[in-house]
Amino acid sequence: MKRLTAAEIATALSGELYGIDPETPLTAGVVTDSREVGPGDIYVARRGESFDGIEFAAAAVEAGAALIIGESVPTLDDEPLPVVVVADATEALGQLAKHSIEGLRADGELTVIAITGSVGKTTVKDLAADLLAGVAETVWPPNSYNNEVGVPLTALRAVDSTRFLVLEMGARSIGNLAYLTSLIRPDIAVELAVGTAHSGVFGSIENTARAKAELVESLTAGSTAVLNADDTRVSAMREVLAPDVSTLWFSQRESLPEWVGEDDRVVRGTSVSTDSSGHPTFTLTLPGEEPRDVRLALIGEHHVGNALAAAAIAHACGVTTKSIVTTLSTSSAASRWRMELIDSPSGVTVLNDAYNANPESMRASLKTLASMGRGDEETSPRRTFAVLGEMLELGDESVSAHSAIGELVVRLNITRTIVVGEGAKPIFNAANLEGSWGNEAAWVATASEAKDLLNAELAPGDIVLFKSSRDAGLRYLGDEIAGVSGAQ
Numbered sequence: 346m347k348r349l350t351a352a353e354i355a356t357a358l359s360g361e362l363y364g365i366d367p368e369t370p371l372t373a374g375v376v377t378d379s380r381e382v383g384p385g386d387i388y389v390a391r392r393g394e395s396f397d398g399i400e401f402a403a404a405a406v407e408a409g410a411a412l413i414i415g416e417s418v419p420t421l422d423d424e425p426l427p428v429v430v431v432a433d434a435t436e437a438l439g440q441l442a443k444h445s446i447e448g449l450r451a452d453g454e455l456t457v458i459a460i461t462g463s464v465g466k467t468t469v470k471d472l473a474a475d476l477l478a479g480v481a482e483t484v485w486p487p488n489s490y491n492n493e494v495g496v497p498l499t500a501l502r503a504v505d506s507t508r509f510l511v512l513e514m515g516a517r518s519i520g521n522l523a524y525l526t527s528l529i530r531p532d533i534a535v536e537l538a539v540g541t542a543h544s545g546v547f548g549s550i551e552n553t554a555r556a557k558a559e560l561v562e563s564l565t566a567g568s569t570a571v572l573n574a575d576d577t578r579v580s581a582m583r584e585v586l587a588p589d590v591s592t593l594w595f596s597q598r599e600s601l602p603e604w605v606g607e608d609d610r611v612v613r614g615t616s617v618s619t620d621s622s623g624h625p626t627f628t629l630t631l632p633g634e635e636p637r638d639v640r641l642a643l644i645g646e647h648h649v650g651n652a653l654a655a656a657a658i659a660h661a662c663g664v665t666t667k668s669i670v671t672t673l674s675t676s677s678a679a680s681r682w683r684m685e686l687i688d689s690p691s692g693v694t695v696l697n698d699a700y701n702a703n704p705e706s707m708r709a710s711l712k713t714l715a716s717m718g719r720g721d722e723e724t725s726p727r728r729t730f731a732v733l734g735e736m737l738e739l740g741d742e743s744v745s746a747h748s749a750i751g752e753l754v755v756r757l758n759i760t761r762t763i764v765v766g767e768g769a770k771p772i773f774n775a776a777n778l779e780g781s782w783g784n785e786a787a788w789v790a791t792a793s794e795a796k797d798l799l800n801a802e803l804a805p806g807d808i809v810l811f812k813s814s815r816d817a818g819l820r821y822l823g824d825e826i827a828g829v830s831g832a833q
Contacts, residue, residue: 346371346372346374346375346387346441346445346501346502346503346504347444347445347448347449347452347504347505348370348371348372348505349370349371349444349445349448350367350368350369350370350371351365351366351367351368351369351371351412351427351429352367352368354371354387354412354414354429354441354444355367355429357440357441357444358414358429358431358437358440358441358444359431359432360414360429360430360431360437361429361430362428362429362430363418363425363426363427363428363429363430364418364424364425364426364427364428365411365412365427365428369411369412369427371385371387371411371412372385373385373386373387373411374386374387374501374502375387375389375438375441375498375501376388376389376498377389377391377398377438377494377498379398379401379402379404379405379408379410382405382408382409382410383408383409384409384411385409385410385411386405386409386410386411387410387411387412387413387414387441388401388402388405388406388410388412388413388414389413389414389415389434389435389437389438389441390402390405390413390414390415390416390419390434391434391435391438391494392416392434392435398415398434399413399415399416399417399419402415402419402426402428403419403421403426406421406426406427410427411427412427412428412429413426413427413428413429414428414429414431414434414437414438414441415428415429415430415431415434416430416431416432416433416434417430418430435493435494438494438497438498439493439496439497439524439528440528441497441501442496442497442498442500442501442528442529443497443527443528443529445500445501445503446500446503446510446528446529449503449504449505449507452505453505453506453507453508454508455503455507455508455509455510456508456509456510456532456533456662457510457512457529457530457531457532457533458473458477458509458510458511458512458531458532458533458534458535458658458662459512459513459514459525459526459529459531459533459534459535459560460473460511460512460513460514460535460537460654460658461513461514461515461516461522461534461535461536461537461557461560462535462536462537462538462539462540462557462573462579463537463538463539463540463553463557463703463705464537464538464540464647464701464703464705464706465537465538465647465650465651465654466489466491466513466514466515466537467489467513467680467683467700468643468648468651468680468683469535469537469651469654469655469658470485470486470511470512470513471485471676471680472651472652472655472672472673472676473485473511473654473655473658473659474511475672475676476655476656476658476659476664476668476669476672476673476676477508477509477511477658477659477662477664478509479664479668479672480508480509480662480663480664480668481508481509482506482507482508482509483507483508483509483510483511484499484502484503484507484509484510484511485499485510485511485512486498486499486511486512486513488680489513489515489680490513491512491513491514491515492515492517492521493521493524493525495513496512496513496514496525496528496529497528497529499512500512500528500529509662511658512529512531514526514560516556516557516559518547518556519547519552519555519556519559520556520559521556521559522556522557522559522560522563523559523562523563526559526560526563527563530563530564530565531560531563531564531568532567532568532569533568533569533570533571533658533661533662534560534561534563534564534568534569534570534571535571535654535657535658536557536558536560536561536570536571536572536573536576536579536582537573537576537579537650537651537654538573538576538579538650538705539553539554539557539576539578539579540553540703540704540705548740550578554578554579554581554582557578557579557582558582558585561582561585561586561590562585562586562587564586564587564590565587565590566587566588566589566590567589567590568590568591569590569591569592569593569661570582570583570586570590570591570592570593571593571594571595571654571657571658571661572592572593572594572595573594573595573596573650573654574594574595574596574598574601574602574604574605574611575596575597575598575602575650580602580604583604591610592609592610593610593611593612593632593657593660593661594609594610594611594612594657595611595612595613595614595650595653595654595656595657596611596612596613596614596653597613597614597615597617597627597649597650597653598615599615601613610632611630611632612629612630612631612632612653612656612657612660613628613629613630613653614627614628614629614630614639614649614650614652614653615627615628615630616628617646617649618646619645619646619713619716620640620721621716621717621719621720621721621723621724622644622717622724623644623645623686623696623713623716623717624640624641624642624643624644625640625641625643625645625646625648625649626638626639626640626641627639627649629652629653629656629669629670629673631656631660631666631669632660634666635666637666637670639652639670639673639674640674641673641674642673642674642675642676642677643676643677643684644684644686644696644713645684645709645710645713646709646712646713646716647705647706647709647710647712647713648684652673655673656669656673659672680700681697681700681820682697682698682699682700682820682823683698683700683701684696684697684698684710684713685697685698685823687827687828687829689826689827689828690828691803691805691828692804692805692806693803693804693805693806693807693808693809693826693827694717694727694807694808694809695808695809695811695823695826695827696710696713696714696717696808696809696810696811697811697820697823697824697827698710698810698811698812699734699811699812699813699815699817699819699820699822699823700815700820701814701815702734702735702736702737702812702813702814702817703736703739704736704739704746704749704750706812707733707736707750707812708750708753710810710812711731711750711753711754711757711759711810711812712757713810714729714731714757714759714808714810715729715757715758715759717729717808718759718760718808727806727807727808728760728761728804728806728807728808729759729760729761729807729808729809729810730759730760730761730762730763730799730802730803730807730808730809730810731754731759731761731762731763731809731810731812732763732765732795732799732809732810732811732812732819732822732823733750733754733762733763733764733765733769733772733812733813734764734765734766734768734769734792734812734813734814734817734818734819735747735766735768735769735813735814735817736750736769736813736814737768737814737816737817738814743768743771744771747768747769747770747771747772747775748771748772748774748775749775750772750775751764751771751772751773751774751775751776751777751778751779751786752775752776752778752779754772754776754786755776755779755780755785756779759785760785761784761785761786761787761802762776762785762786762787763786763787763788763789763795763798763799764776764786764787764788764789765788765789765790765791765792765794765795765813765817765819766790766791766813766817767790768817769813769817770788773786773787773788792818792819792821792822795819795822796822796825796826799826803826809823809826811823811826
């Protein structure tokens with residue numbers, strides 16, 4: 346956070362100050378969990394559905410908090426604790442981030458990058474952070490901090506020496522991204538894809554596209570929109586860009602789509618293939634540069650699009666082609682349970698991709714599993730297991746979307762499919778109708794039952810994919826099968 350006094354914070358938040366000298370400088374971090382407070386931190390006492398953060402104010406001060414932002418005056422021994430009293434603590438958190446970023450921009454050369462999309466946000470954020478951190482001081486969220494709490498908390502980690510701030514921005518409804526960008530306006534806005542993820546929440550894929558477009562609508566003259574040329578709903582967002590906002594496309598197509606002009610800047614990935622270990626290779630061409638061959642450290646062909654988006658961000662920020670190629674070739678998954686490849690002590694290879702799931706990412710993961718199982722000239726074929734749970738928030742499309750996955754596992758010749766949970770049962774039903782026979786597909790109600798099946802059937806050399814939405818909990822089962830320490 347930019348160095349501010351208690352009085353400056355109170356003024357920025359239109360709050361009232363109690364229990365602290367107004368000229369006290371605040372230079373440490375900002376937290377919303379009293380258990381994470383360190384010396385000098387600001388504790389934002391948010392009010393939730395089942396808790397009121399102000400109840401933990403005394404504990405926060407005891408842990409070293411220098412200031413509390415809350416909706417009432419907490420006391421200890423009838424004396425007020427150091428606090429800025431505001432109408433809404435969550436909104437105040439956002440306003441504090443806005444004030445800090447505006448100050449840092451005025452004083453330095455901070456560039457803010459914001460990334461959204463139905464799939465790939467976290468991977469692109471991690472890749473972009475790797476690419477930029479090699480050039481200058483970079484701040485990015487450690488997890489999927491992409492909402493009205495996580496985005497401000499990440500922004501408040503930026504300080505005077507920060508050169509790049511990489512933000513992941515998610516949307517649960519129309520207006521979410523408009524709100525986030527009203528707090529922290531991006532200099533570079535990245536639109537990855539408009540897919541069926543959360544279509545049950547938005548009501549339709551058209552509403553999803555409308556919500557995602559709010560990110561690029563926030564751009565002002567001199568900013569850059571990084572757009573996926575291969576997604577028609579994303580490419581249409583060029584129509585909402587303000588004058589003098591530049592466009593940088595990224596594309597995997599061998600022939601560029603018609604909406605990309607001859608003089609447009611494009612980051613291209615062509616001649617895409619995947620080796621038997623699941624690593625994609627492709628030819629990367631940056632604007633004005635010679636083509637370069639890249640082999641990603643990430644697993645799965647679908648990561649080529651993510652790599653192109655990250656390369657576009659880096660190119661827009663002045664990173665050299667050599668650095669981009671080197672980093673993409675060495676940067677592995679930084680966030681857990683996203684195509685996380687683990688060779689277990691038992692000799693089984695685990696592909697744990699069960700943090701999020703939607704039809705697009707489910708298909709991509711299964712195709713990667715099938716590719717890894719086929720082998721090549723140097724490796725023998727391997728048995729493939731797919732442990733699949735429910736894809737949440739698909740609304741009326743849920744049954745048909747799950748059924749399509751069941752058909753796909755048969756067409757990909759997955760050796761064994763284990764479907765977990767009632768919501769995912771259409772995968773099993775469709776697999777049987779598509780032509781699965783014998784014990785190729787099985788349905789179980791719980792992850793515990795799936796574990797019993799796997800323990801009885803897996804053998805050294807097998808590959809097992811775990812894929813589901815986060816709340817289905819299969820990521821923890823993946824950890825157990827992989828022998829990850831501390832698995833739940």
